[in-house]
Amino acid sequence: MLENILIYFVVVPLLMMAGIYLSRSRAQIRAVAVTGSVVLLGLSTWLLVEYLGLRAAGETAPMLFTDTWCWFSPLNINLAVGVDGISVAMLLLSSIIVFAGSFASWEIPQPKEFFLWLILLSTGVFGFFISIDLFTMFMFYEVALIPMYLLIGVWGSGKKNYSAMKLTLMLMGGSAFLMLGLIGIYYQSANAGGAHTWNIVEIAQSGCLDNNNWQYLFFPLTFVGFGVLGAMFPFHTWSPDGHASAPTAVSMLHAGVLMKLGGYGCFRVAIYLMPQAANELAWIFLILTGISVVYGAFSACVQTDLKYINAYSSVSHCGLVLFAILMLNTTAMTGAIMQMLSHGLMTALFFALIGMIYGRTHTRDIRLMGGLMKIMPFLAVCYVIAGLASLGLPGLSGFVSEMTIFVGSFEHTDTFHRAFTIAACSSIVITAVYILRVVGKLLFGPVYDEHHLTLTDATWWERLSTITLIICVAAIGCFPNFFSDLIKFTFSSEIFAAIGLN
Amino acid sequence: MDYSQFLSMWQEIGLLIVFLFVFLYDTFAPRKAQGALSGITCVLFAVFTALGFTSCVINSPDAFEGMYQNSPAISTIKSILNIGVLIVLIQSTKWVNSDFQLIRRGEFYELLLLTLTGMYLMISAGHFLLFIIGLETASLPLCALVAFDKHRYESHEAAVKYVLTAVFSSAVMLFGLSFVYGIAGTLYYDGIAQALIIGGSTSVMLIVALAFVISGFGYKLSLVPFHLWTADVYQGAPTPVTSYLSVISKGSAAFAFLVVLWQAFGPAYPEVWEWMLYGLIIVTITVGNLFAMRQHNLKRFLAFSSVSQAGYIMLGVIGANSLSMTALMFYILVYIFSNLGAFGVIGAIENATGKVDMSDYNGLYKTNPRLAFTMMLAMFSLAGIPPFAGFFSKFFIFTGALEAGTVSMYVLVFIALLNTIISLYYYLLVVKAMFINEPEEGREAIPYFRSACSERLGMWVCTLGIIFIGLASCVYTYIFDMVGAVANMIP
Numbered sequence: 001m002l003e004n005i006l007i008y009f010v011v012v013p014l015l016m017m018a019g020i021y022l023s024r025s026r027a028q029i030r031a032v033a034v035t036g037s038v039v040l041l042g043l044s045t046w047l048l049v050e051y052l053g054l055r056a057a058g059e060t061a062p063m064l065f066t067d068t069w070c071w072f073s074p075l076n077i078n079l080a081v082g083v084d085g086i087s088v089a090m091l092l093l094s095s096i097i098v099f100a101g102s103f104a105s106w107e108i109p110q111p112k113e114f115f116l117w118l119i120l121l122s123t124g125v126f127g128f129f130i131s132i133d134l135f136t137m138f139m140f141y142e143v144a145l146i147p148m149y150l151l152i153g154v155w156g157s158g159k160k161n162y163s164a165m166k167l168t169l170m171l172m173g174g175s176a177f178l179m180l181g182l183i184g185i186y187y188q189s190a191n192a193g194g195a196h197t198w199n200i201v202e203i204a205q206s207g208c209l210d211n212n213n214w215q216y217l218f219f220p221l222t223f224v225g226f227g228v229l230g231a232m233f234p235f236h237t238w239s240p241d242g243h244a245s246a247p248t249a250v251s252m253l254h255a256g257v258l259m260k261l262g263g264y265g266c267f268r269v270a271i272y273l274m275p276q277a278a279n280e281l282a283w284i285f286l287i288l289t290g291i292s293v294v295y296g297a298f299s300a301c302v303q304t305d306l307k308y309i310n311a312y313s314s315v316s317h318c319g320l321v322l323f324a325i326l327m328l329n330t331t332a333m334t335g336a337i338m339q340m341l342s343h344g345l346m347t348a349l350f351f352a353l354i355g356m357i358y359g360r361t362h363t364r365d366i367r368l369m370g371g372l373m374k375i376m377p378f379l380a381v382c383y384v385i386a387g388l389a390s391l392g393l394p395g396l397s398g399f400v401s402e403m404t405i406f407v408g409s410f411e412h413t414d415t416f417h418r419a420f421t422i423a424a425c426s427s428i429v430i431t432a433v434y435i436l437r438v439v440g441k442l443l444f445g446p447v448y449d450e451h452h453l454t455l456t457d458a459t460w461w462e463r464l465s466t467i468t469l470i471i472c473v474a475a476i477g478c479f480p481n482f483f484s485d486l487i488k489f490t491f492s493s494e495i496f497a498a499i500g501l502n
Numbered sequence: 503m504d505y506s507q508f509l510s511m512w513q514e515i516g517l518l519i520v521f522l523f524v525f526l527y528d529t530f531a532p533r534k535a536q537g538a539l540s541g542i543t544c545v546l547f548a549v550f551t552a553l554g555f556t557s558c559v560i561n562s563p564d565a566f567e568g569m570y571q572n573s574p575a576i577s578t579i580k581s582i583l584n585i586g587v588l589i590v591l592i593q594s595t596k597w598v599n600s601d602f603q604l605i606r607r608g609e610f611y612e613l614l615l616l617t618l619t620g621m622y623l624m625i626s627a628g629h630f631l632l633f634i635i636g637l638e639t640a641s642l643p644l645c646a647l648v649a650f651d652k653h654r655y656e657s658h659e660a661a662v663k664y665v666l667t668a669v670f671s672s673a674v675m676l677f678g679l680s681f682v683y684g685i686a687g688t689l690y691y692d693g694i695a696q697a698l699i700i701g702g703s704t705s706v707m708l709i710v711a712l713a714f715v716i717s718g719f720g721y722k723l724s725l726v727p728f729h730l731w732t733a734d735v736y737q738g739a740p741t742p743v744t745s746y747l748s749v750i751s752k753g754s755a756a757f758a759f760l761v762v763l764w765q766a767f768g769p770a771y772p773e774v775w776e777w778m779l780y781g782l783i784i785v786t787i788t789v790g791n792l793f794a795m796r797q798h799n800l801k802r803f804l805a806f807s808s809v810s811q812a813g814y815i816m817l818g819v820i821g822a823n824s825l826s827m828t829a830l831m832f833y834i835l836v837y838i839f840s841n842l843g844a845f846g847v848i849g850a851i852e853n854a855t856g857k858v859d860m861s862d863y864n865g866l867y868k869t870n871p872r873l874a875f876t877m878m879l880a881m882f883s884l885a886g887i888p889p890f891a892g893f894f895s896k897f898f899i900f901t902g903a904l905e906a907g908t909v910s911m912y913v914l915v916f917i918a919l920l921n922t923i924i925s926l927y928y929y930l931l932v933v934k935a936m937f938i939n940e941p942e943e944g945r946e947a948i949p950y951f952r953s954a955c956s957e958r959l960g961m962w963v964c965t966l967g968i969i970f971i972g973l974a975s976c977v978y979t980y981i982f983d984m985v986g987a988v989a990n991m992i993p
Binding site: 071072073074075077139140142146150153154160161165169172183184186187217 | 828888889897901907915922930979
């Protein structure tokens with residue numbers, strides 16, 4: 001079992017949890033967290049290299065590094081792992097954010113419990129991305145949800161009880177839809193005879209859901225189930241409250257990675273398994289996600305709390321991910337995956353910076369701050385970079401991903417798709433409005449509060465955390481080809497040929 | 503008559519031996535040696551539990567022309583109940599040795615073992631006569647147990663409520679059975695099934711009879727609208743008795759219900775009882791959840807939570823296939839560990855401080871982190887959060903129910919799933935009280951105390967069970983293998 005590299009993405013976090021449990025001091029906890037996240041980062045980089053090597057050598061299986069261990073044999077539940085380019089990219093993203101998040105929570109109170117829950121959350125995330133078995137995937141998905149309640153409830157700020165409960169219940173509501181859909185898929189997986197299976201690759205290859213009317217029930221169930229986590233309108237309301245109340249590292253991990261579980265799941269389960277239903281029902285969800293994109297951006301314009309601004313901007317950007325997936329063509333889907341990476345890094349950077357600013361000024365209200373460029377130039381410059389990435393400056397990640405998405409969306413020639421693409425494009429302009437408004441008010445201009453003049457700039461661990469993220473944002477912006485090559489193989493597979501995907 | 507038939511009743515006989523030993527020891531042992539009674543009972547019962555897994559018990563045949571039935575599944579459910587009883591015995595050690603109860607210590611064990619014998623007979627019955635005998639043997643000693651806290655007024659009230667409901671429900675069920683006898687001319691389960699198949703179409707009389715039988719079970723299982731006694735009895739009874747009532751009594755009744763419906767009424771008219779059960783499940787889960795949200799007393803809270811859990815257990819009955827039966831038994835096992843974990847913590851705190859209100863638990867994590875942790879695991883498991891056992895049991899019971907693949911089952915499971923969200927809300931309220939809330943103004947959090955050795959042992963067992971029963975697939979596979987061997991019981 002231990003010869004498969006993928007299993008270490010679950011083993012390492014579990015070892016980290018054991019290490020943190022045994023730690024006696026803050027220094028030891030920091031040591032365990034940093035060592036563990038460096039190991040994870042190394043592991044995902046190694047996986048990337050290995051994966052590219054295998055693909056270069058002409059490997060054509062849809063998933064690589066696959067392995068199956070029997071778990072509940074009566075129900076044919078296996079612990080099945082395997083990755084394609086998209087999962088590799090997501091694993092890399094997750095490990096970068098866990099790394100940055102560990103440094104961002106350097107001085108959190110009650111570090112032991114905090115890191116235990118945080119690492120449990122990341123175990124769920126990593127497990128989700130390596131699974132190709134619907135049951136284990138769903139299990140890891142739920143493992144990632146529940147620590148949020150305590151992380152927000154205990155370490156959060158503001159109306160944390162309300163937000164924590166709202167977030168947990170809404171996400172569990174999504175998983176109620178999801179569970180029904182997944183069990184349904186399982187029972188339809190053997191209509192050609194043979195045993196039922198939970199394995200995604202086997203279900204996709206057997207074609208058991210093609211021309212099967214059940215898919216018109218299961219597609220909406222799974223898409224809505226994952227869409228709740230992807231902040232799809234009208235199920236996005238947990239996101240602003242939850243992100244605003246959560247502590248820094250949790251906001252980073254949640255907006256950066258956990259919301260990507262939604263987009264990834266929509267792609268991997270709803271669309272990958274049921275392309276026909278996706279083709280016919282996509283218009284419903286296109287309307288909803290289109291609303292997310294525009295509505296999220298407009299809402300961000302009127303907020304005064306830094307975290308709320310960024311949370312609504314996340315709704316808008318994550319809406320764009322689902323929007324692009326529903327376009328059902330290679331260009332737009334490539335853009336969607338790039339947008340997941342880009343938004344993950346960018347929003348983690350935003351939340352890290354907001355946490356650092358809040359830790360100094362003890363307010364997140366932009367009306368009560370100003371001129372921070374003079375006081376904490378390092379953080380302010382980083383904030384400007386994050387803002388520029390968010391509004392799509394060429395050379396940073398936002399530009400390439402949004403560009404690809406809109407080019408892909410415009411490939412549809414009918415009025416409906418064109419109209420929604422144009423509407424979604426308007427979000428770029430609105431993004432510029434709220435980003436520049438915050439930058440202008442918060443960073444430039446006169447110093448609002450005299451007490452702020454005594455504040456200090458970033459410490460070394462904060463610098464490390466932010467610089468890591470900025471490098472990654474710039475890397476995607478400068479070398480988009482590398483990432484689009486990494487993920488293109490999945491789209492060239494024959495599964496999408498069925499619906500005329502080019 | 504062939505007296506060797508008694509030998510197939512291994513488990514009943516074993517239990518009676520334990521009972522007799524405890525009884526004789528309690529009566530005749532010298533005063534100095536009396537203190538060892540709790541330890542002896544626990545050890546004896548542990549040995550007895552372990553023996554339940556031997557092949558000679560599992561494979562013993564039916565007896566008395568099918569009046570007493572045995573199968574691997576039946577002996578497994580008995581062993582599962584034994585595990586629960588063992589935990590209850592361990593957890594109750596401190597309470598039963600306290601000054602108030604010391605003089606009645608022997609009675610507690612004797613009554614407990616007697617009710618268990620009754621439940622065994624209920625499960626193993628193949629004839630309604632034996633079933634009713636089992637039912638009464640299980641109910642009457644329980645009334646005495648509910649009234650065990652002689653000095654507490656609530657305990658008396660609860661006992662009166664319990665005895666009246668028990669008698670009433672038996673009467674209702676017997677009335678229904680008299681109709682069944684009128685239709686079928688026999689009280690053997692198999693005979694009823696055959697007579698109903700020959701009889702042909704659904705008669706109004708059969709529907710009436712089924713309605714009465716199901717109502718009788720409804721009282722035992724506290725399904726809505728027959729649940730009204732639950733909260734008061736759970737609150738009034740001593741905590742060990744409450745925990746026994748909530749898991750063992752409920753588990754055995756659920757399994758007996760399954761056997762009766764599938765074996766006696768299943769082959770002929772599944773559509774009749776399936777729709778009755780369908781309605782009962784929806785109402786039970788929903789009403790149980792909605793009332794649980796409003797409770798402040800933790801024992802009442804767990805009472806309503808157990809009402810809604812009974813609804814989930816019934817999903818295993820309505821599925822009517824071997825996956826459902828496995829899931830139902832697995833659910834009962836997991837429910838035993840989760841609920842007893844919760845009751846273990848409540849009992850320990852009640853013994854130490856006398857507090858049972860949710861607001862008393864505010865800030866518990868800061869003062870008693872281990873108790874709070876056990877309670878949290880129990881709540882997560884009851885709510886069905888992975889990687890804890892409750893997630894697996896819920897998932898399997900839904901999977902079993904959906905195997906039929908009809909739209910009505912999808913609707914039912916969807917309603918049950920939506921209810922898990924409601925239940926998560928109130929389970930999280932307990933977690934919130936312990937981990938997030940500060941003690942109310944003018945009140946202190948429960949101070950640190952060291953719970954008794956036996957209580958800690960019980961909680962450890964429950965914690966390990968909650969964590970590992972789900973993840974270690976061998977438990978589920980074992981139950982599945984045992985159930986697979988009795989395919990003949992499934993219509």
